[in-house]
Amino acid sequence: MKIHEYQAKEIFSQFSIPVPRGSVVRDAEEARKIADQIGGEQWVVKAQIHAGGRGKGGGVRVADTPEAVAEIAKEMLGMTLVTPQTGPQGKRVTKVLVEEGVSVKQEFYVGAAVDRANQCPVMIASSEGGMGIEALAASHPDRIVREWIDVGLGLPAFQARNLVFGMGINPGLMRAGTGIFTQLYRLFDSFDCTLVEINPLVVTEDNQLLALDAKIEFDDNALFRHKEFLELKDTDAQDPLEVEASQHRLNYIRLEGDVGIMVNGAGLAMATMDLIKQAGARPANFLDVGGGATTEMVTKGFEIILQDKNVRGILINIFGGILRCDVLAKGVVEAAKKVAIKVPVVVRLDGTNVEEGRDILAQSGLDFMVAASMADAAEKVRGLEVS
């Protein structure tokens, strides 16, 4: 689960990681008041969306008067921000963070993440703050310092020092620097994070370390032991269909194509998306109904697919294992009766009780195109000629 910058900065403060003074607002007048309260001569207005690269899309702007802060906030609130990470459809801005302006002497990248290949947490530091760490890892791997963490030990002081000196900080800031790494790892560990990032961590003109940005991602599977974070979830930032699906325990992701899919199992669902592309069409969604899907879940899945106005055909691909084909077929027929389906539906069933399942579809009187195999399903999708 991703949270917003302002929420992450609140958590940073709890862990004594210094952040600029500021506050999140939802309207322009409030933005002006906050700027007045903060005082000073310069302010920064930052759009709060779940995507990076905001500066490039006009989502981070500097103002010299509280009136300019209000003006910028007014422009940003309600706009759809397109950055290199949002995709072409962009993300709508409903909140902005107003902060004090900071004079920056030096920028660093600092982060904690899970290293899958080495199966342990890794802390990362670099002298090249502000830019994308992935691009840097590709172009200048030597400018990145990594320390792999023994989860039984946590972060020992020497590793914190390796990070601080490795990223080339002024030795006078060693204590402050190691303090930030120690607290960052504590935060990462105690809240089951999959990512904590400060990009950039800066040295200010008066030689203070400050986290100018903050990014935290929590492990969804561990939220049961951090229920307080559930309320940080911003459903405004999510696709409404995705929100609705998750309420029904359906794993749905909206995509940009026009052939809706319903599949059991994530791997098979991805392979089914690929099959649609190879048949010359584009998948409208990813939808995994899981191994224990009920009639209600299948019906709901149908409804969600059909709410997407781009959908011009549907492919149901089920490999019956534990979820038997006859149960699925009953669910599909029942759903089709409840929901008016006006687009062609290709159904491919195989596995446990496949004959019974196909019989149910055939006797339903409904106009399904039944595919005998994955290859046949591809042919039938091609025949939909939706694109």
Added chain:
Amino acid sequence: MSILIDKNTRLLVQGITGREGSFHTRQCVAYGTNVVAGVTPGKGGQTLDDIPVFNTIHETVESTGANASLIFVPSPFAADAIMESAAAGIPLTICITEGIPIKDMLKVVPFLKRHNVRLIGPNCPGVISPGRCKAGIMPGHIHKEGSIGVISRSGTLTYEVVHQLTQSGLGQSTCIGIGGDPIIGSSFVDILKLFDKDPETRGVVLIGEIGGSDEEAAAEYIKDHFNKPVLGFVAGLTAPPGKRMGHAGAIISGAGGTAGEKIAAMREAGIHMVERLGELGRAARDLFGEIIS
């Protein structure tokens, strides 16, 4: 022969009295698996059908000689279940449970290494050596005894592949789902090493998906050390970056992890790549047909 499990496997099921645990235990028994015991803490002394239930794995091993464990324990308690199995010296643990926190698995992995035991999963369909032993949730009847090894990160996609192999007349030595999570007990390479030493396995089908770099590691290993023919498929060519495709591990994040990169690395290593899933059975017959007949 086969790898990991066979007729000599004495399986215990952790979480045997739960809904999933009891259902799948019966399915495994019906397939012919020797399920010797179950463990549910607090329910020791009960039975499931004729299978005795114990409180701890330690006493289960002493009483029954169990040598493999299959886990259906709910996710908040599953890491603990894996460690209990490892600490009791069970050489093979297969964890079906989905949704275990990453931090729990980061603690489990070094624990397993200290006890020198193997884990398959979590978030996987399990392991089957057709005709001999099924320790998992896959439908047994789609499998056929034979000499193709199958390794995959997913569940139903593996069933699809196995089904096509069987339909093409190609039986399987052992099929393993290694799991769809970012932190898992056994990698593709770990399993390939076992297939390499198994004389019955004449060829391998490797099914990957987006996320991580396990496919690339497998490609490197195959290129330098693996001499049996390998057929490969990678799901997720159309998956957009930053979106988690169901499995916790199936996400393209930052640099790397895309299907295109994985396919290129695997092809470079001499793996025969299938691009269209519908054609996998035929491609397998073309590649393995001669070796096997």
